[in-house]
Amino acid sequence: MKKDLFAGEANEEYFQIKPHHFLDYLYDLGVDYRHDDEINVFGSNNGELCRAFIDGKMTKIRFTPFVDDICRPCKKLAEGVRCIDVFDDDTTLYYGFRYKNDFNYQLDMKLNSALPDVFCFDKVWDMIDLLSELEKRLTAEIIDLYKWRRPERVEKTFSGIEKGKKIYSLQTKKAV
């Protein structure tokens, strides 16, 4: 099995993000959470890239079910391929998974399957186009595929899309 099939390569022209990580960022934007107070024990890029998204710097993005730019420097990523972190509650065991790697993979595949042309793994999106498409196509049911049920998750995700559209419309105008 080739290691780089799963590890992927960083790309200078676009960010590579797992679909469920991107839904997290929309929620974060919806609640104005920039991860400034996050203790980054394992050295992932989660907070840094969340701030890049919120600050309008994530202008191009491609989804991946494998290693993304958040996970790439994380100490929990064994041999640059597989996350060896485990969830410490019973939620994932209920669905048949303990390792984040496995739970997140099945979640990203569910998101891909729910909106294949949006969470497509072979397309590079301009952020403003992606947000416009998600505004039209994302549903509460798809957001709830996530399963960690926070009552305000759906509303805040859509609020994140709305805020993101304003941020990236300004970016697009600046670039013209």
Ligand code: SF4
């Ligand atoms: S999913 Fe695993 S590898 Fe990725 S940031 Fe989280 S702990 Fe690190």
